[in-house]
Amino acid sequence: MAKDAILEADLGGIPISPDELAAIPDFSAIRKEIWSKFPGAITKKIYKPGEIIMREGESGTTAFYLLSGTVDIYINSPIASAKSKQGKSKSLFQGITKITSYLKGIPERNEKGRAVRSHIPIDASVDLPMDNPIATIGPGELIGELAALAALKQDRLKRPKFYPRSATVRAKTDVEMLEMLPNILNNVLYNAPAFKDKLNKNYRTRALDAHFRSVPVFRDVSQDFLDKLRDRVELVDVVPGQVICKQGDVADAFYLVRLGFVKVAQDFPGGEFVLTYLSRGSYFGEMGLLPPVFRVRAKGIEPGQTAEGALTSEPLTCGRAPDGERGFAVSWDDYISREHFQMAAEGRQVRVTHLSSGKNPILFRMKPADRFLISPGETFVVGNTTFEILEDPFLTGKRTATCTSMDFVQLVKIKAGDFAAMLAEFPSVNASITEVARARRQMDMQLLNRVQTVSLNDFLKQELMQGQNLLLIDLTKCTRCDECVKACVSTHTDSVTRLIRDGLRFDKYLAPTSCRACMDPLCMTRCPVGSIRRKESLDIVIEDWCIGCGNCANDCPYGNINVVELVNQGVKGQKAEPKPKAVVCDLCTEYAEPNCVRACPHDAALRVEPKSFFAQELAGLQLAVPNLPASIAQQAPAEAIATPGGGNMETRIYSNASDLMPLLPQLKMVEGPRPGSTLQLRIPATTFGRGAENDYRFAGDTQLSRNHCRIVMDNKRFTLTDNGSTNGTFVNGNQVTEIELRSGDLIEFGEVKLEFQSGQIQ
Amino acid sequence: MIVDRGQLHWIYATTAIAMASTAVYLVYAVMSANGPRAGSAMGLVFGFAGTGVIIFECLLSLRKKYPASPVGRVSLWLRAHVWLGLLSFMLILFHSGFHWGRGLASLLMWLFAIITISGVVGVALQNYIPTRMMELVRRETIYAQIPHAIIELRREADERTEFVTADLGVEETDVEFQRAGGVKQYFDPSQKAGAAEKLAVFVEQRRKTRQIDVGDEGAGILRSHYLQEIRPYLFQKPQPLSGKLFQTEQSVRAYFNFLRTIMPVASHSVLNDLESICEERRQLGVQARLHHLLHGWLYLHVPLSMAFLVLTLIHAVVSLRY
Secondary structure (H helix, E strand, O other), rough: OHHHHOOOOOOOOEOOHHHHHHHHHOOOOOOOOHHHHHOOOOOEEEEEEOEEOOOOOEEEEOEEEEEEEOOOEEOOOOOOOOEEEOOOOOOOOOOHHHHHHHHHOOOOOOOOOOOOOEEEEEEEEOOOEEEOOEEEEEOOOOHHHEEEHOOOOOOOOOOOOOOOOOEEEEEEEEEEEEEOOOOHHHHHOOOOOOHHHHHHHHHHHHHHHHHHHOOOHHHOOOHHHHHHHHHHOOOEEEOOOOOEOOOOOOOOOOEEEEEEOOEEEEEOOOEEEEEEEOOOEEOOOOOHHHHHHHHEEEEEEOOOOOOEEEEOOOOEEEEEOOOOEEEEEEOOOOOOOOOEEEEEEEOOOEEEHHHHOOOOEEOEEEEEEEEEOOOOEEEEEOEEEEEEEEOOOOOOEEEEEEEHHHHHHHHEEEEEEHHHHHHHHHHHHHHHHHHHHHHHHHHHHHHHHHHHHOOOOOOHHHHHHHOOOEEEEEEEOOOOOOOHHHHHHHHEEEOOOEEEEEEEOOOEEEEOOOOOOOOOOHHHHHOOOOOOEOOOOOEEEEEOEEEEEEHHHOOOOOOOOOOEEOOOOOOOOOOOOOOEEEOOOOOOOOOOHHHHHHOOOOOOOEOOHHHHHHHHHHOOOOEOOOOOOOOHHOOOEEEEEOOOOOOOOOOEOOOOHHHOOHOOOOEEEEOOOOOOOOEEEEOOEEEOOOOOOEEOOOOOOOOOOOOOEEEEEEOEEEEEEEEOOOOOEEEOOEEEEEOOOOOOOEEEEOOOOEEOOOOOOO | OOOOHHHHHHHOOOOOOOOHHHHHHHHHHHEEEEEEEEHHHHHHHHHHHHHHHHHHHHOOOOOOOOOOOOOHHHHHHHHHHHHHHHHHHHHHHHOOOOOOHHHHHHHHHHHHHHHHHHHHHHHHHHHHHHHOOOOOOOOOOOHHHHHHHHHHHHHHHHHHHHHHOOOOOOOOOOOOOOOOOOOOOOOOOHHHHHHHEEEEEEHHHHHHOOOOOHHHHHHHHHHHHHHHHHHHHHOOOOOOHHHHOOOOHHHHHHHHHHHHHHOOOOHHHHHHHHHHHHHHHHHHHHHHHHHHHHHHHHHHHHHHHHHHHHHHHHHHHHHHHO
């Protein structure tokens, strides 16, 4: 559909014949007959200096090829800031300001976790510097390549994607351009090897340096090295949905994203977790290529005599009291000299060297050794202490995540050998990348800890379970005072709340519209300027250079991102005019805890990790539903999954939690307080009585015992047991001490009559 | 604030302080030759202690203003506010020697009593109403959005009814529905205009001909019931007759059951939708009532507390000065 619509589009401009196209030097290798297959799909446009060719945020699916002249590319609003409030440091009464700031809870400015980009990626062959976001390009360059390619109907992704223009383009001189539909770009230009080679050559000669330098960690790479690299890098095109590298594969290259989006995901017991979506200017594949990081663990003979340290290629001196920063102290062992031996990573092993100052021998494999290589998992002994080498938990040398292209992706591939040479030659690059890798490793560890929880069904994964960090409001405690919303407003300088106290209900909990830091953050898949990202802490942030196109807001399945009008503040010489910007809950990462939770006077607001939180409520129920009511079936998009037994069961993904409630075991109140209401049964047991300790308390019912009866679920069976009550428990009119319940049974105790409904749980 | 087991520490601490204060007061009352008096040394001690607590009580609103402040969570402050507030009333009674006084002192005592009682009522309501609201109002919305929600319900009901009756002759003024927290800008104005044009065509078509044919008689019945009874209920202030018709969930159900018996089956899907709309409107009414109940006491408690604080300070200055 989209493809047809694009083919019929009227581009305007000056029609251009196949002969004229063939006369353009860059297109000379393309056969004339091909052009005649796409009439009207490419036209010539002429702009005078100062004329706007495209505006940021506008929708557009065409690409422009610059024939002559130069154009300025810039973005208007990198300064529309929506940060948390910060204290002012410059004041005559700094001391008082500090005290009042402390009392108000204004955090110190924390740069950790903030964006480290120096350039804003856009849909052109150049990136824009953050401090002055403007660039000039000349003939032979393509603009709008990503927007055009993404708009093509992509068979593997089922539907086209539409990107807004990422920057404004203005003619600097008299300009001649060719505007073309996506099919020209994909079917004609990309199919012509000569043109593609020319584009790649242009990129290597003109854009590679700037692109490489726009990535902060590569800023210090010398021109010589870049010149050397220029012809060695491989420019790779990837089709939508193609796996670029797979978790666990041997790492053989490093990639820099030149165009498009790449999904980075890891496999966990609970399913796939999307770490991030990378856009132009991002890189991946460095983790597997970095030198291994080992750890050494020393253990004495007495309890508590342990020490642990990191091992790199730099020698680490070990002894009872080693001097210098690179020392590993084993203070408890008198048989170890002050400086006894040194350790350093060497390839995939660790080299241990006995120092002359070390008096006692080192025993390795039961024999004294002065210099030896030891592998992870092995041990050696000095004095009364055993030293064990531990392996890097993330299997260095292998891919730590699976990277998949989201649309037409172009990558710069640097082979492992070249990458290693770069690290060896430029220690600053090595240090920066190692730091990034360390942060990513830390994130992986956090994830591993978080995701190893009970496995719940697909429904829960898709709904509340989708979040990593969920805000819940206990409706039995909430007085609807909106202090949480006011706290959110007062936390942000733009006075716009990220929290709307409305949303999905689950039992007594409300999951308001605030960012859930999803496992698969779809909001990150279409940002044309790469301003939305996941921080190391897994939270989603939108950086200041957002152009307010609304793609992220549109893509958020929970409606938790809003586009608001913000007014520029504090920028001299700029007229204060409102600019659109997307805002999302940042989980108050600059504060000790989210302010909405901290401000709740009734302890009704909670930030929880949903899997573990709801696991207590649902205890890992498997919700296989054999025969779904038609009304629900219509609402729920279903994914039929074959069951081992070959039955007709299917796992359904629900769009609303309330649909689940009738499927859970419950009791319907027939007589007693609030007839018609339902009591949700708890797993594995639910207790009833007059006492406060019961799950369901009927305090006013004098015929009830304090602990009257209980219903226990065991292996899909529900058993009602009377706890020796004074007035007894009745099922269908008969007094019982213990009975297995069936759906529809009438339970009576005291003045209460309940109907048992087993739900549809397996 | 929910009074549950989590409050036990506060209850014990408050009781202990109250008992200690009572013991001191009893000793003081027995030993004073002229009986307990506000102006005596011990009376002043009780007075200062009570005033200190009252000033602390008033700091709660300041604490709420700075949610990130490190001086304890707001919930902790609220607990302290409630339990120390009760204690402060007792301290002031000890200060006055259980005399109500005259003039300003009497006014202060009355104010304090009203503030304390309203506070206790407020806590009681906070323990009862949220649970009730959760049970009774399943389609709860944000309180401030209720008027907008009602307009939307009315518009939806008009639209659904016109499927059976064609043009009802009612025109709803266009109200911009704006989400709290910002506007989503997915479309440029030209796209928006295009969407509005398409909608206008659809609305015209709906009004021109009946989409569900139930005959002239069926359409007439629904039209009269809708315009006389159902639509008047879908306003911010429903007409009294409609209000009575849809007072409870059962009465809503009974009304539409009756309509279903007299209307052809083809129109039942519309009736079901109208029932759902009326039920939602009814729940919104319940929500508004409960909301007023839940927050109404604050209109008494907060202004009186502010007035009380000012008058207390005047009372302290005047008493100590003269």
